[in-house]
Amino acid sequence: MPPTSDIPLSVLDLAPAVSGSTAAQALRNTIDLARKAEQFGYQRYWLAEHHLTPGYTSSAPAVLIAAVAAATRRIRVGSGAVQSGYTSAVLIAEQFGTLAQLHPGRVDLGLGRTSAGKLVGGSGPAGPAPAGSGGPSAPSLPSLPSLPAVTGARAAAPNGLLIPAPTKLPIDTERLRLLLDVVGYRSGAADDYEGLVRDIQAFIAGDYRSADGVGLSAPVVEGSDLQLWIMAATAGGSARTAGELGLPLAASYHIFPSAVLDTIGSYRAAFRPSAALPEPRVMVSADVVVAADDATARRLASGYGPWVASIRSGNARPYPSPDEVAALDWTDDDRALVADRVDTQFVGSPTTVLRGLRTLCEATGADELLVTTITHDHADRVRSYQLLAEAWRRFD
Numbered sequence: 331m332p333p334t335s336d337i338p339l340s341v342l343d344l345a346p347a348v349s350g351s352t353a354a355q356a357l358r359n360t361i362d363l364a365r366k367a368e369q370f371g372y373q374r375y376w377l378a379e380h381h382l383t384p385g386y387t388s389s390a391p392a393v394l395i396a397a398v399a400a401a402t403r404r405i406r407v408g409s410g411a412v413q414s415g416y417t418s419a420v421l422i423a424e425q426f427g428t429l430a431q432l433h434p435g436r437v438d439l440g441l442g443r444t445s446a447g448k449l450v451g452g453s454g455p456a457g458p459a460p461a462g463s464g465g466p467s468a469p470s471l472p473s474l475p476s477l478p479a480v481t482g483a484r485a486a487a488p489n490g491l492l493i494p495a496p497t498k499l500p501i502d503t504e505r506l507r508l509l510l511d512v513v514g515y516r517s518g519a520a521d522d523y524e525g526l527v528r529d530i531q532a533f534i535a536g537d538y539r540s541a542d543g544v545g546l547s548a549p550v551v552e553g554s555d556l557q558l559w560i561m562a563a564t565a566g567g568s569a570r571t572a573g574e575l576g577l578p579l580a581a582s583y584h585i586f587p588s589a590v591l592d593t594i595g596s597y598r599a600a601f602r603p604s605a606a607l608p609e610p611r612v613m614v615s616a617d618v619v620v621a622a623d624d625a626t627a628r629r630l631a632s633g634y635g636p637w638v639a640s641i642r643s644g645n646a647r648p649y650p651s652p653d654e655v656a657a658l659d660w661t662d663d664d665r666a667l668v669a670d671r672v673d674t675q676f677v678g679s680p681t682t683v684l685r686g687l688r689t690l691c692e693a694t695g696a697d698e699l700l701v702t703t704i705t706h707d708h709a710d711r712v713r714s715y716q717l718l719a720e721a722w723r724r725f726d
Contacts, residue, residue, distance in 0.1 A: 338698045344380065347384060350648075350651070360377070373405070379413050392425040405436070440560075442560075491690055494674060559578050562597070573598065618702070635668045637649045
């Protein structure tokens, strides 16, 4: 494994909404954090895509990426990740091709396989939509992963990295169906994920042909230096697609920690070298909160569990302050619902967090880390990223 300082750090920003503030302020905070991340030396700044969830304001990633790119000069910008089931290959390619033409050498297209979990804050993605589910005008409801009804069970990678058991989530299927309908989920989109990725590649290369052989051109995309990534949470189709097409993989430890090793293993097993990528490249996401000492960091991170629980239970709310958390009636069932996420956060002083992230890198063979940090106070979030970057450069 290379020295820690040789492994780049990048940012995944959910543009979180916090209690007592506004969406406008959350978006301004994103622009400010992007500028600071560039100053701190982070390699990429990625924006997530979430819809109809009060805890997030990152619902239009291409728009927000454009604003971030205009406000910065060097840092790469991109999506983590565009959800493929709500749009089409040509729209994705043209949006991000436009960004790449305006900001050459700086734009990443992180592409995800649409999941029901993205709408309910789940821990894992959905599989293909089952035939015949839903009424005549409703979209098919994607099948959810078969997860054991066990929470809190623990395992560990050989080097001690925590691998929690999957958590069975409460799913309001009628609400989920409504959300999918409103957002515009395309039934069956997950079934041809590889085809969508290949179509995007073809638009970039300028050799796209329709199913009946007609060549179509997207001039704003052709010849752009847009860099394509696949973001995956399980060992299913998206991880294999990334490997088979010789694309870099962003593997999710922060959303679905129970599957991260299998996801990366599936990718590496399927990998075929490409002209752009002769060897596998893996970026791994992690939830991180850093402060001057462990106790302060734990207080700053205290809102994370209740926030995730609100999303998973279908009653999403803005991120709470430490004082609001202290006043909550927090039950054992609440804790069990989010144990997989809370227990795999890296929270503490720079030394504490760096040791944990080193373990993550060793277990996963990560070539890069994608860090997401959420605190109630924006200044604390900026400071966390600063402390991590400063310590990372010194740590070996």
